[in-house]
Amino acid sequence: MKTEKDLRTLLSRVRRIEITAQRLVNEQLSGRYHSVFKGRGMSFDEVRPYTPGDEVRMIDWNVTARTGEPYVKRFVEERELTIMILADASLSMDFGLSSFPFMERQGSVAVADTKRELAAQIAAAIALSAQMNNDRVGLITFGDEVTRFIPPRKGRRHALHVIREVLTMEATGSSTDLGGALDYLGRVLKKRTAVFILSDFEVPGFEPQLRVAARRHDVHGMVVRDHFEDNLFEGGIVTIRDQETGALVPVSTDCSFLERYRGEVARHLDDVEMVFRRQRLPFSRFSTAEPWDRTLSAHFARLKGKAL
Numbered sequence: 001m002k003t004e005k006d007l008r009t010l011l012s013r014v015r016r017i018e019i020t021a022q023r024l025v026n027e028q029l030s031g032r033y034h035s036v037f038k039g040r041g042m043s044f045d046e047v048r049p050y051t052p053g054d055e056v057r058m059i060d061w062n063v064t065a066r067t068g069e070p071y072v073k074r075f076v077e078e079r080e081l082t083i084m085i086l087a088d089a090s091l092s093m094d095f096g097l098s099s100f101p102f103m104e105r106q107g108s109v110a111v112a113d114t115k116r117e118l119a120a121q122i123a124a125a126i127a128l129s130a131q132m133n134n135d136r137v138g139l140i141t142f143g144d145e146v147t148r149f150i151p152p153r154k155g156r157r158h159a160l161h162v163i164r165e166v167l168t169m170e171a172t173g174s175s176t177d178l179g180g181a182l183d184y185l186g187r188v189l190k191k192r193t194a195v196f197i198l199s200d201f202e203v204p205g206f207e208p209q210l211r212v213a214a215r216r217h218d219v220h221g222m223v224v225r226d227h228f229e230d231n232l233f234e235g236g237i238v239t240i241r242d243q244e245t246g247a248l249v250p251v252s253t254d255c256s257f258l259e260r261y262r263g264e265v266a267r268h269l270d271d272v273e274m275v276f277r278r279q280r281l282p283f284s285r286f287s288t289a290e291p292w293d294r295t296l297s298a299h300f301a302r303l304k305g306k307a308l
Helices: 004-036 061-066 115-134 155-167 176-190 207-216 227-231 255-278 292-303
Strands: 040-048 071-079 084-087 100-104 107-111 136-143 144-152 196-197 217-226 237-241 247-254 283-287
Touching: 061 071, 071 217, 084 155, 084 176, 115 136, 115 155, 115 196, 115 217, 115 283, 115 292, 136 155, 136 176, 144 155, 144 176, 155 196, 176 207, 207 217, 207 255, 217 227, 217 255, 227 255, 255 283, 283 292
Parallel strands: 084 136, 084 196, 196 217, 217 283
Antiparallel strands: 040 071, 100 107, 136 144, 237 247
16 A cells, blocks of 8 residues: 555655656657658548649549539548557666766766666656647556556656556566567457567566467567666675565675676676567667666667668
8 A cells, every 4th residue: 555655755755756767758759759650551531623734533523523623632541559668667777886977957867776767767658758749548557467557548647647556566476478478468469569579588488479469560679677676786696586576585796696697697688679670670678777768769760761
């Protein structure tokens, strides 16, 4: 049961995330988002008088016959899209020891976030971009099963609801089933959707389910990691706790161990990226030790001009 103080703290965090994400959307992301996520087709808007140079095939012969003057049909791009965020709610997303300086109006501010909070900021930028473009945005959170489904809707209030849910999401069980979440997505959303997966990808095999999802949807992989989690540091014999299973393991963090550990982490992340590359799906890496806005802007910039 959350206390009044907890709720005030949560609202303050949501507000901070909204302000930061909104500035990024206004200054950098909105145009890139619009250029990448174009409409799915054209819809009839109105008829207007024919002018020299108009295509003959666009003439509305019924209106032309009634008025005695040539009229052509005018079409507009169908802009309304559906955006779905798949957010990893597993306990490993609570980890975060890194920090980075973020520029705000009053100057440079040191930000120290967990992977969950970083995921919430990325989700905020995506949700607010969708809101500014009058698109629908929804959310699926998952651990060993789907824990929350928020159907896609429009509006700022709904976008803030999505951000709040990512910040407060909680998982059940000790494993993370991304494949099951992708299967669930396929059952609840039949129309083509832009899907953003926010996870540290400490998950078992999910490529078969990803392959199926990619046939229907535009899927984006966004791995959220912490610098210290991936690199560790030399500290003698330390006890490491698995946040998802609770297991405690004493480890001698000497040079040889750190070299093996960092190599295993690098190989794992490369394997995850290769899964997305095999499906020809966009993939980006985010770190709690780096400004996420640059990475997200670069993600959209790489997609500009591609048909999605």
